[in-house]
Amino acid sequence: MVAAPAAAVAAAGAGLLAIAVFVLLAWSADARSGSGTPAALRAAAQVWLAAHGTPVRVPGGVFALLPLGLSALPVVLLARAGAGVARAHPPTTVRLLATTVAGVAVPYAVVAAVLAGASRTPAVRPAPLAAAGCAGLLAAVAVGVGAGRSSQPVQALLRRVPPPAWRALRGSAAGAGVVLTGGAVVVAAGLTWHLLRAASTAESMGPGLIGGAVLLVLQLAFVPTAVLWGAAYVLGPGFAVGAGTSVSLVSVAVPVVPAVPLLAALPANGRAPAAMLGLLAVPVVAGVVATLVAERGQPHYRAGRAAAWGAGYGVGAALLLTLAMVLADGPAGPGRLALVGPSPWRVGLAAVAGIGVPATATGWLRARWTRPEAFPTAQLRWLGRRMAAVRRVLAVHRVPRVRVRLTRSRRGNG
Numbered sequence: 001m002v003a004a005p006a007a008a009v010a011a012a013g014a015g016l017l018a019i020a021v022f023v024l025l026a027w028s029a030d031a032r033s034g035s036g037t038p039a040a041l042r043a044a045a046q047v048w049l050a051a052h053g054t055p056v057r058v059p060g061g062v063f064a065l066l067p068l069g070l071s072a073l074p075v076v077l078l079a080r081a082g083a084g085v086a087r088a089h090p091p092t093t094v095r096l097l098a099t100t101v102a103g104v105a106v107p108y109a110v111v112a113a114v115l116a117g118a119s120r121t122p123a124v125r126p127a128p129l130a131a132a133g134c135a136g137l138l139a140a141v142a143v144g145v146g147a148g149r150s151s152q153p154v155q156a157l158l159r160r161v162p163p164p165a166w167r168a169l170r171g172s173a174a175g176a177g178v179v180l181t182g183g184a185v186v187v188a189a190g191l192t193w194h195l196l197r198a199a200s201t202a203e204s205m206g207p208g209l210i211g212g213a214v215l216l217v218l219q220l221a222f223v224p225t226a227v228l229w230g231a232a233y234v235l236g237p238g239f240a241v242g243a244g245t246s247v248s249l250v251s252v253a254v255p256v257v258p259a260v261p262l263l264a265a266l267p268a269n270g271r272a273p274a275a276m277l278g279l280l281a282v283p284v285v286a287g288v289v290a291t292l293v294a295e296r297g298q299p300h301y302r303a304g305r306a307a308a309w310g311a312g313y314g315v316g317a318a319l320l321l322t323l324a325m326v327l328a329d330g331p332a333g334p335g336r337l338a339l340v341g342p343s344p345w346r347v348g349l350a351a352v353a354g355i356g357v358p359a360t361a362t363g364w365l366r367a368r369w370t371r372p373e374a375f376p377t378a379q380l381r382w383l384g385r386r387m388a389a390v391r392r393v394l395a396v397h398r399v400p401r402v403r404v405r406l407t408r409s410r411r412g413n414g
Helices: 003-029 037-051 068-088 094-118 128-148 152-160 163-193 195-204 208-221 223-235 261-265 274-295 303-327 344-369 376-396 400-413
Strands: 056-058 061-063 251-253 332-334
Touching: 003 037, 003 068, 003 094, 003 208, 037 056, 037 068, 037 094, 037 128, 068 094, 068 128, 068 208, 068 223, 094 128, 094 152, 163 195, 163 223, 163 261, 163 274, 163 303, 163 344, 195 261, 208 223, 208 261, 223 261, 223 274, 223 303, 223 344, 274 303, 274 344, 303 344
Parallel strands: none
Antiparallel strands: 056 061, 061 332
C-alpha cells in the first residue's frame, strides 16, 4: 500500500516546512548570526525533532523538555494522514487497522532518524535511534486516533465498553479538567501580574520585530507545558526550575531565573502569601465536580457504594494528571537545568489525596441527602409531589364539588 508511506512523508514534510519558515525568519532577522542557510535548516530539523520529544544532546547536558504547543502540529498532521489513508483503504478488521498504523508510523520514524543524522552538529547532537522511537510512537498514537475514529473495528470495540467504564472516565476527566483549568488561571494571572518583567526580559534579548514574533511563537509553544506546571502548583507539590530549586504553595526558592519571558510568571522567592493557600480549594472543587458530573442522571446507590465510586473518580483523575506531568518533565539543558518540571509521582499522590477525598465525601453525601427519607427538606419535597398527585386524582373524579358542599355546610354551622 503506497498511500501510507506517502502520507507519512507528506506529514513530515508539512511539519518540517512550517517550522523551517519560522527558523529562517529568525535567522534572517538576526544580523549577528554568521551562519548560513544550511545551518538554519539544520536548526529547523532539530526543532522538529524536539517537538516529537527527541532528546537532543547539547554541550554539557541534554534538552528533552517537550514543547507541547509545538507538538500539536505533528499530531494534527499525522491524525489527518491516518484519516486520509483510512478513507482510501477502509480498515474493516483490527489487523488491517494495525497495518494502516504501521504503514504510516514506520516510514515516519525512518524520516525522523534520517533528519536526526543529517542535522547533527558538534554542539547539537540528536540521537537517530531515539528520534525514530519517539517519532514512531507519536505517529502510532496520532495515526491510530485518526484512522480508527470511523473504522468498524474501533466502533465495535467502543460499543462493547460497559457504561460504568464511560462514567468513570467522564468523572476522571472532569476532575483533571478542573485542576488544569486552575493551572491555566494561575499562569495567566502570573503573566498579567509580571507583564512588565516579561516584556523587559524579551527586550533584553534584542530580537527585533521579526525576531520578536518568532520569540512569541516559541513562548506560545511552551504555554501548555506551563499550564501543567501550574496544575502541579495548585495541587501542592509544585515544580522545579533547576536543580536545588522549588516553586510550591508553601515557598519559592529559585536563586537564578533563566532569561525566558514565560518564566516571568514565577512568584517571588520566599514564603508564599497566606492567600495563596486558597488555591488548595481547586482540587477540592475538582473532586466535587468529578462526582457530580459522573453521577448526573445515575440511580442513587447506598452511601458506601457511592463513596467507593467517588474514590474511583479521584484516583482516575490523579492517574490522568500523573500521565500529563510525565510530558511536562524533562531536562532543559546543562548544569542546573538538568532538573526541570514537576515530579509526576508526587503530583499523583497529591492528586489522590486532594481530589479523591472530596470526591469520596461528595459521593457519600449525595447518597445520603438525595433520598426522600434522608433529609427533612427532601422528605417535604417528596410529600409535596404525592399531594399533587392526589389532587390530580381528585380533580379527575369531580371531587371539588363535594369540597364546595362541605365548605357551605361549615359556614351554615358557623
